[in-house]
Amino acid sequence: MLLVAGPFQSNNQTMKKILDAAHPKTCLTCNHIIRGRTDKKFCDDYCRSAYNNKHTSKKLSYIRSITNKIIKNRSILEKWANKKRNPISLYDLLSDGLSLSYATEYINQPVGNPYVFCYEYGYQLLPGNNCRILKRKTTAETGIIHQNLIP
Numbered sequence: 390m391l392l393v394a395g396p397f398q399s400n401n402q403t404m405k406k407i408l409d410a411a412h413p414k415t416c417l418t419c420n421h422i423i424r425g426r427t428d429k430k431f432c433d434d435y436c437r438s439a440y441n442n443k444h445t446s447k448k449l450s451y452i453r454s455i456t457n458k459i460i461k462n463r464s465i466l467e468k469w470a471n472k473k474r475n476p477i478s479l480y481d482l483l484s485d486g487l488s489l490s491y492a493t494e495y496i497n498q499p500v501g502n503p504y505v506f507c508y509e510y511g512y513q514l515l516p517g518n519n520c521r522i523l524k525r526k527t528t529a530e531t532g533i534i535h536q537n538l539i540p
């Protein structure tokens with residue numbers, strides 16, 4: 390029978406303790422060495438909360454930036470819908486800052502380009518760099534109906 394001597398003959402936990410002592414874990418927020426349970430990532434509640442707040446706010450800031458672009462598009466379309474002039478030049482929308490990359494919905498049409506909506510206001514690209522401004526009518530019973538505001 391062969392007997393193995395030395396520190397590595399015992400179980401994996403001992404091995405892990407040796408490795409942890411050589412390379413101590415550090416807090417993800419403040420980089421201080423963490424004491425206590427091996428699965429700890431932070432030295433205390435303050436560091437855990439600071440880490441989570443920072444990462445959540447990064448995600449929310451990206452989402453907010455997209456939402457703000459869509460809201461800006463909506464207000465540009467609302468402005469032009471209220472001018473009661475339809476169709477209008479695409480360049481009028483673009484010079485107001487409309488971004489063609491952001492919308493809440495694209496609805497394919499049997500003929501022509503899809504309706505592009507930013508919430509209840511939308512547009513349809515027409516030949517000759519013109520745009521038809523659209524507005525959905527909503528009712529409490531039926532929800533959203535797709536319909537032109539200005540014929």
Ligand SMILES: [Zn+2]
Nearest residue numbers: 416419432436
């Ligand atoms: Zn810390």
